[in-house]
Amino acid sequence: MVLIDDRELELLINDIYEYHGFDFSGYSRASLKRRVDRVLHLDGFQNFSELLYKVRAEPQYVKHMIEEITVNVTEMFRDPLFYKVLRNEILPVIGTKPFIRIWHAGCSTGEEVYSMAILLKEANLLHKSLLYATDINSLVLDVAKKGIFPLHMMKQYSENYMVSGGKKDFSHYYTANYGFAKFGEDLSEKMVFSQHNLVSDGSFNEFDLILCRNVLIYFDKDLQEKALVLFDDSLAKLGYLALGTKETIKFSPLQMRFKQVEREKLWKKIQ
């Protein structure tokens, strides 16, 4: 495998920005380097210059490359106990509002958005909710819009769903066909998918709940802070921010404005 060095990585970051406007300069280098190495390997490049040439010359290739270097591993009801807290403690609170707005920032292929729609439906809140789902990568959004996921994952998802407190037969939420599970439009009709870059795009609405789980881990501390400011700007007072199980706001000056929900990765905006 070709292994790029630090200088080459900086050159690549610079050229992707200069030629195509995507700014990866705030990304964690340890992870980004692995992802670029992986692309070099997958796409069969002999050396770094070949990759750099293609990046400069072919916008279509850069689109593909961004798809590959951003991490799109996700699952339905990932960390089921987190969903249990959403179900039992958070939805009853935000459910008292006449209208609920939720933002999935970095939604990838949408598994979390469909999980949330199921929770809202079971709480009889979906009819008055809107779920905004955004990602930097337009290709994963196309997958998310369709709501079609591999059928072989459903056993795991069904187990997660039950641990999260789900009481129904999970299979009634989808139709199985040719190795895929298609989730119903009763779930997706309240979803809005759109491309949004946490690095460069601003706030676009006010939300009662923002979920951004296992996205900030790919950023360095400065960019993490920038994203947290964006979330703070986009949260209604008494709204909630949800992060991944190993992410925290405790090193951010913004933590003063939030109160953690017990020991969960959930923070309530108190001012």
Added chain:
Amino acid sequence: MEENSVTPPYKLLLIGGSAGSLEALIKILPRLTAIPDFAIVIVLHRKSSEDSTLEELIAIKTSIPVKEVEDKVALLPGNIYVAPSDYHLLFEKNGWLSLDTSEKVNYSRPSIDVSFESAADAFGTGVAAILLSGANADGTHGLVEIKQAGGTVIIQDPESAEMPFMPRNALQNVTPSHLLDVEGILAYIQSL
């Protein structure tokens, strides 16, 4: 940028393992006293559903502080860090730990190769890595890169390992600085 940052003054001791490695660790950890000059990072294969039981188990067995690994915590000498379940653990050149949920490597997340390769890239000669018992090929490629970067490679003697496949596979691909049984590994760590 961090490009030309100096290798931090501390030394990093990595310990990787899979099936049968916890038994070896449980013999080693209680006999270690303070480690003021280096940090220990443990990467063991574990079930993705398990939350923090491995950290708790390790903390019970040692008087050295076991720090909870969250994204971008500082790697500091004197402490033990355990790669959390369902994340790869990576090393930033400025001494922070980063987490990553990308695809499993060698059917594993955390993967030993991923952490070893990242440590080799970030800290070069400042790394020593021990590969313990296991039934999978994870760790071999990581040891190759640690050696190439000038770090120290220690492999548990397969004869002494509960599951010899993992150390044997590594031995076929890299010549270790030390081939040691559990007592030898303990003595090595105490000598650091």
